[in-house]
Amino acid sequence: MSQVFKALSDPTRRRVLLLLRRGPMSAGELSDQFDVSKPTMSAHFAVLREADLVHAEKAGKSIIYHLKLSVLEEALLGFVQAFELGAEAPPKPQEEAAR
Amino acid sequence: MSQVFKALSDPTRRRVLLLLRRGPMSAGELSDQFDVSKPTMSAHFAVLREADLVHAEKAGKSIIYHLKLSVLEEALLGFVQAFELGAEAPPKPQEEAAR
DNA sequence: GAGACGATTAGCTAATCGTCTAATTGAGTC
DNA sequence: GACTCAATTAGACGATTAGCTAATCGTCTC
Incomplete structure (x- = not known):
């Protein structure tokens, strides 16, 4: 999560x-749409993966x-x-946030 | 955005x-729910603000x-x-991401 | 096999993040 | 005014991040 x-x-x-x-x-086609270097894009792809x-x-x-x-x-x-508003029982935050 | x-x-x-x-x-009541120091919580509050x-x-x-x-x-x-799936015209990514 | 090409890895820098302790500010109380 | 208490700010530290150039790895084509 x-x-x-x-x-x-990150906006990129x-x-x-x-x-x-x-x-x-492809990685190259994607990279062509941006002003940063290909290695930098490769790092962004890694984050997305x-x-x-x-x-x-x-x-x-x-x-x-x-x-x-x-x-x-x-x-x-x-x-x-x-x-969401209107929920009957508010959830236990510890459990929710951990997911 | x-x-x-x-x-x-951040899970906290x-x-x-x-x-x-x-x-x-209150800031103090919130801080009591966590194991980190109050100044750390204060920094988290600043990010949320x-x-x-x-x-x-x-x-x-x-x-x-x-x-x-x-x-x-x-x-x-x-x-x-x-x-969302089913959108008629896919948006122009440059504009969307900038918002 | 020798190049060429697409993509990633390696190695670096500068900036940001989450955390801490110590010091400071601000508001109420004696 | 002096004290206390809630919260933030200041300053430091280690870890992570986004970016770069240069080098490497795979795969295809002569």
């Missing part, structure tokens, strides 16, 4: 996810990244629901 | 928000923190909606 939010806290990584929202793209927000698939020389939309939605919606 | 996600990337701060979900609490997720209200010697639920929900739900 922390890793998802940390991944989302959010933009990568939004690009992948349209469909899979670590958070399980993307899937990397080898394709010859290239690596194709896919957005894992279900993981993203589950993480965010799950957290939003913990805060 | 980045600030909200950064604020949420998420737990603070969940505690405030039940109702306003910076992200506009809480409101601080002076009450004599104490400071009462309130959760700004609307800010939290708007930030998270707004982002979730940008990724």
